[in-house]
Amino acid sequence: MTTTTPDSKEVAQAPINLAFTSELKIAALREMLRIRRFEQQALKFYNQGKMGGFLHLYIGQESVAVGAASFMNGHDEMITAYRDHGHALAVGMSMEECMAELFGKATGCSKGKGGSMHFFAPDKHYWGGHGIVAGQVPLGLGLAFALKYKNIPGCALCFLGDGAVNQGVVAESLNLASLWDLPIVFIIENNGYSMGTSLERSSAIADCLAERAAGFNMKWSVVNGSHFYELRATLHASMEEARTTLHPVLLEIKTYRYYGHSIADANHKKYRTAEEIEQYKKNHDPISCWQHQLIEEGILTESMLESIDRAAKEEAAASVAFAEASPWPEPSSIFTDIYSEVDSASDAGRTGVHFFSDLS
Amino acid sequence: MPLITYRKALNEAFAEELSRDESVFLMGEEVAEYNGAYKVTEGLWERFGSKRVIDTPISEAAFLGLGVGAAMMGLRPVVELMFWSFAYVGFDQIINNAGCVRYMSGGLINVPMVIRGPANGGTSVGATHSHTPENLIANTPGLKVVCPATPYDAKGLMIASIRDNDTVCFMENTLLYGTTGEVPEGSYTIPLGVADCKREGTDISFITYGRAVLTALEAAVILQAEHGISAEVIDLRSIRPLDEEAILNSVAKTHRVVLIDENKPFCGISSQIAATIAEKAFDELDAPILRVTALDAPAIYSMPLEKLQLPTPERIVNKALTLF
Numbered sequence: 001m002t003t004t005t006p007d008s009k010e011v012a013q014a015p016i017n018l019a020f021t022s023e024l025k026i027a028a029l030r031e032m033l034r035i036r037r038f039e040q041q042a043l044k045f046y047n048q049g050k051m052g053g054f055l056h057l058y059i060g061q062e063s064v065a066v067g068a069a070s071f072m073n074g075h076d077e078m079i080t081a082y083r084d085h086g087h088a089l090a091v092g093m094s095m096e097e098c099m100a101e102l103f104g105k106a107t108g109c110s111k112g113k114g115g116s117m118h119f120f121a122p123d124k125h126y127w128g129g130h131g132i133v134a135g136q137v138p139l140g141l142g143l144a145f146a147l148k149y150k151n152i153p154g155c156a157l158c159f160l161g162d163g164a165v166n167q168g169v170v171a172e173s174l175n176l177a178s179l180w181d182l183p184i185v186f187i188i189e190n191n192g193y194s195m196g197t198s199l200e201r202s203s204a205i206a207d208c209l210a211e212r213a214a215g216f217n218m219k220w221s222v223v224n225g226s227h228f229y230e231l232r233a234t235l236h237a238s239m240e241e242a243r244t245t246l247h248p249v250l251l252e253i254k255t256y257r258y259y260g261h262s263i264a265d266a267n268h269k270k271y272r273t274a275e276e277i278e279q280y281k282k283n284h285d286p287i288s289c290w291q292h293q294l295i296e297e298g299i300l301t302e303s304m305l306e307s308i309d310r311a312a313k314e315e316a317a318a319s320v321a322f323a324e325a326s327p328w329p330e331p332s333s334i335f336t337d338i339y340s341e342v343d344s345a346s347d348a349g350r351t352g353v354h355f356f357s358d359l360s
Numbered sequence: 361m362p363l364i365t366y367r368k369a370l371n372e373a374f375a376e377e378l379s380r381d382e383s384v385f386l387m388g389e390e391v392a393e394y395n396g397a398y399k400v401t402e403g404l405w406e407r408f409g410s411k412r413v414i415d416t417p418i419s420e421a422a423f424l425g426l427g428v429g430a431a432m433m434g435l436r437p438v439v440e441l442m443f444w445s446f447a448y449v450g451f452d453q454i455i456n457n458a459g460c461v462r463y464m465s466g467g468l469i470n471v472p473m474v475i476r477g478p479a480n481g482g483t484s485v486g487a488t489h490s491h492t493p494e495n496l497i498a499n500t501p502g503l504k505v506v507c508p509a510t511p512y513d514a515k516g517l518m519i520a521s522i523r524d525n526d527t528v529c530f531m532e533n534t535l536l537y538g539t540t541g542e543v544p545e546g547s548y549t550i551p552l553g554v555a556d557c558k559r560e561g562t563d564i565s566f567i568t569y570g571r572a573v574l575t576a577l578e579a580a581v582i583l584q585a586e587h588g589i590s591a592e593v594i595d596l597r598s599i600r601p602l603d604e605e606a607i608l609n610s611v612a613k614t615h616r617v618v619l620i621d622e623n624k625p626f627c628g629i630s631s632q633i634a635a636t637i638a639e640k641a642f643d644e645l646d647a648p649i650l651r652v653t654a655l656d657a658p659a660i661y662s663m664p665l666e667k668l669q670l671p672t673p674e675r676i677v678n679k680a681l682t683l684f
């Protein structure tokens with residue numbers, strides 16, 4: 001993070017921000033707080049051994065998913081990587097189904113089959129949750145292709161990390177998006193690190209990732225994730241551009257993660273300094289920045305804030321209770337959700353042998 | 361002999377070879393400054409420096425291919441995949457380039473490279489992170505596959521793999537990194553293609569490799585204690601080249617066999633071994649060849665269910681008992 005200037009007055013006066021009602025401003029704050037409180041509960045129970053695998057927290061980056069999801073028009077589609085809890089909640093997935101998934105329970109959004117990295121809700125235009133770095137990027141391209149193919153007036157929002165940009169498939173996807181005029185907004189969430197590797201050590205040009213778009217004849221811009229007005233204005237313009245002109249856009253959003261790459265990352269105070277983390281929390285935290293803004297505008301009071309926060313905490317705690325009380329998936333479920341034809345017992349699913357072992 | 365972890369045994373193998381041979385270098389995501397995602401390369405960057413121990417961006421296809429090209433020029437790259445599951449991003453480089461260039465050049469070019477990292481399920485990281493591609497790789501003539509189960513084997517096989525003039529795909533296991541065993545100090549090699557009898561027995565043979573060796577050994581103890589059945593455990597250690605003789609000898613001795621691995625059953629390693637036994641030792645068998653493998657489904661996340669997916673001592677015991 002380099003700049004510390006708050007949102008400029010101009011950006012706040014952009015038409016899209018003038019149309020941003022007080023209710024919606026508060027709603028955005030509520031969404032960000034819900035994500036943070038959800039993840040703090042998840043962290044607590046992960047540390048108690050209630051979850052398996054990895055837990056990649058989004059804390060510090062909440063404004064990005066909330067900003068983008070707030071512009072989804074019912075036709076837009078979203079896809080992201082494994083740091084996916086924030087996006088899931090932002091598109092409207094419930095804390096309960098998400099927490100239950102983390103607990104590996106049958107009531108989880110993926111029935112306990114996917115875990116933290118693999119949340120999905122196609123009914124909410126949310127296509128995951130993908131564990132292989134950059135694996136989601138060409139899928140995002142496919143979402144955009146399908147929208148255009150079906151003449152649906154939407155765009156695809158495809159999130160990726162600052163480390164993911166170095167996968168070959170990203171270059172291939174940017175070229176195709178531009179060559180074929182696909183309605184997609186690529187959103188690089190640049191939190192400065194890919195695991196323990198700083199941007200300086202992973203990218204030949206470290207001060208700007210979005211610029212790579214120029215090589216593909218694509219529009220791009222860079223935004224500070226803690227300047228919510230600016231973020232909104234840019235997201236809105238980019239999504240409109242993609243929807244109406246079918247030209248892709250590449251955005252780079254400067255943000256930061258407070259925790260390690262995953263909670264298993266014991267080194268995260270070695271590859272960056274404690275001061276760096278503190279500095280960000282103190283001066284750039286997207287939630288406190290937005291809170292201050294709203295208090296300054298006279299829209300938010302301390303007591304409102306307290307009650308919003310309390311509700312978020314209660315909702316998160318209730319989601320844990322729900323997850324704890326939920327049943328484990330049945331062992332037989334290991335063999336369902338693999339082939340659609342088998343699950344539906346269609347002719348195709350009943351012809352030939354599909355599985356070569358059983359539970360015995 | 362010192363008692364050290366599997367992780368440390370590998371680390372010692374790298375240190376030995378980095379010291380011995382200038383052409384050896386390590387490369388991969390987080391292998392240097394971070395000491396390795398699973399700490400297998402701990403201390404090596406500090407000791408050998410950035411020329412020999414190299415952090416890469418997340419670009420598997422590029423750095424695997426770089427490894428192939430550098431090996432063609434006579435270097436000996438040891439390329440880490442943080443998970444073997446990520447090899448799929450660079451499969452072309454492994455299969456088409458590392459696997460085929462020697463043949464297509466009529467033997468003009470060698471690719472003395474090691475590609476290594478963990479390849480296992482059982483840690484609740486979901487389907488995309490739990491692949492066991494030993495069968496996929498071993499399906500390519502030109503590539504070698506090694507899957508050590510113990511610290512001793514890991515070190516000796518790693519040193520042999522680095523010195524091997526062909527590409528060796530070395531598959532470790534995150535659940536084994538912390539296990540301990542006696543390992544000699546200094547350098548030694550274990551030849552690829554030589555199995556190891558981890559337990560002698562007379563009534564039934566368990567043919568296995570990787571972490572399933574430990575599971576099979578537990579099952580053998582139960583069978584002996586509770587059923588008076590003496591099971592022999594053959595650890596293949598290397599998948600390709602394969603020690604067919606050790607397999608056939610054991611079958612000729614016990615006349616009953618259960619193949620055990622954490623690979624999937626369909627065209628898995630056990631399929632190849634079953635075919636070998638059926639083709640070459642049919643007359644020795646007193647019972648059908650049976651298998652205990654990973655359940656034939658993607659790796660599930662849910663913790664208690666995932667435990668059911670991999671071979672357990674109970675499943676092995678039950679399967680073995682059906683043969684008596």
Ligand SMILES: Cc1ncc(C[n+]2csc(CCOP(=O)(O)OP(=O)(O)O)c2C)c(N)n1
Pocket residue numbers: 083131132133160161162163164165191193194195261389418420442446449
């Ligand atoms: C193909 C592949 N290589 C490596 C990994 C291991 N890995 C997971 S996340 C990650 C870092 C990604 O960093 P970035 O793209 O910046 O996203 P962030 O974690 O910062 O959100 C790595 C190396 C993986 N999951 N997939």
Ligand SMILES: [Mg+2]
Pocket residue numbers: 161162163189190191192193194195
């Ligand atoms: Mg990052």
